[in-house]
Amino acid sequence: KQEVTQIPAALSVPEGENLVLNCSFTDSAIYNLQWFRQDPGKGLTSLLLIQSSQREQTSGRLNASLDKSSGRSTLYIAASQPGDSATYLCAPGGSSGSRLTFGEGTQLTVNP
Amino acid sequence: GAVVSQHPSWVICKSGTSVKIECRSLDFQATTMFWYRQFPKQSLMLMATSNEGSKATYEQGVEKDKFLINHASLTLSTLTVTSAHPEDSSFYICSAQWGGGTDTQYFGPGTRLTVL
Numbered sequence: 330k331q332e333v334t335q336i337p338a339a340l341s342v343p344e345g346e347n348l349v350l351n352c353s354f355t356d357s358a359i360y361n362l363q364w365f366r367q368d369p370g371k372g373l374t375s376l377l378l379i380q381s382s383q384r385e386q387t388s389g390r391l392n393a394s395l396d397k398s399s400g401r402s403t404l405y406i407a408a409s410q411p412g413d414s415a416t417y418l419c420a421p422g423g424s425s426g427s428r429l430t431f432g433e434g435t436q437l438t439v440n441p
Numbered sequence: 442g443a444v445v446s447q448h449p450s451w452v453i454c455k456s457g458t459s460v461k462i463e464c465r466s467l468d469f470q471a472t473t474m475f476w477y478r479q480f481p482k483q484s485l486m487l488m489a490t491s492n493e494g495s496k497a498t499y500e501q502g503v504e505k506d507k508f509l510i511n512h513a514s515l516t517l518s519t520l521t522v523t524s525a526h527p528e529d530s531s532f533y534i535c536s537a538q539w540g541g542g543t544d545t546q547y548f549g550p551g552t553r554l555t556v557l
Contacts, residue, residue: 333484363545372447372534373485373548418484429475429546431484 331356333432335419341438342409350404350435352419357400359421363429364393364404367416376417377404409439443469445537447549454525455557461521462552464535470515471537475546476508479532491518525556 332355342348352362361380365373377386377393379402385394392405402419416436420429444467454460464474473492477485489505491497491512499505509521518537522529532553536546 365548370532370551370553372445372550373536375545375547378545428487428490431486433484 331359331421331423331430333419333421333430335417335432335435337435338433339436339438341440343440344409344411346409346439347405347407348409348437350406350417350419350437352402352404352432354400354402354419354421354430356421356423357397359397359423361422362393362395362402363420363422364391364402365418365420367418367434369416373418406437409437411439411441413437413439443467443537443539443545443547445471445535445547445549447533447535447552449552450550451553451555453555453557456526457524459521459523460525460554461519462533462535462554464518464520464537464549466516466537466547469537469539471518471539472515473538474512474518475536475538476510476518476520477534477536479534479551481532485534488520522554525554527556530554530556 334353336351363378364376379386379395390407395402416434418434419432446465448463476488479485488503489497489499491510497510512518534551536548538546
């Protein structure tokens with residue numbers, strides 16, 4: 330059974346700081362891994378999707394890396410902004426492809 | 442990007458009643474839809490996977506007779522919580538996937554269910 334751990338559980342940083350969110354998973358037999366953002370009381374917004382054959386994906390100020398063999402992924406956020414405040418969820422996709430297992434998330438607060 | 446809607450966005454009902462939640466893919470045909478549940482301060486837990494025109498596949502521990510899923514078309518899936526009880530109060534989120542396997546899942550905005 331896949332288990333996903335995200336560290337830290339919560340993070341508070343001043344605006345402009347670069348930061349790294351960590352995700353580890355126990356079963357390395359994944360097809361892909363997604364990073365999502367969830368605002369309070371809202372659904373999920375997909376940020377980045379990394380296929381198992383890829384090492385990283387970039388979108389704007391976001392960069393996600395994947396080390397499948399060691400069961401780790403990181404989300405790097407450059408020049409953080411107050412609007413980045415949200416919970417960030419990591420979800421590896423299982424060998425069936427579609428099945429996502431979610432971590433409990435990192436709650437990020439970026440202070441002006 | 443692809444848009445997925447849910448209706449209603451929130452619902453309050455009395456214990457023992459049934460509640461239906463709709464999930465629609467607005468600008469693409471979803472061959473597969475997923476239903477998740479999220480309790481406060483916890484992550485999303487997959488409840489079931491549904492493919493258009495076939496029976497849903499439920500996760501272990503999820504009662505299929507209590508959580509009825511219908512995926513009658515490529516743009517609509519419904520989740521009916523039958524005989525709801527206070528412990529069913531949760532945030533229900535659906536997602537839709539165009540193709541299979543490695544395609545991105547697009548998530549709806551969620552439905553907040555409160556059972557009194």
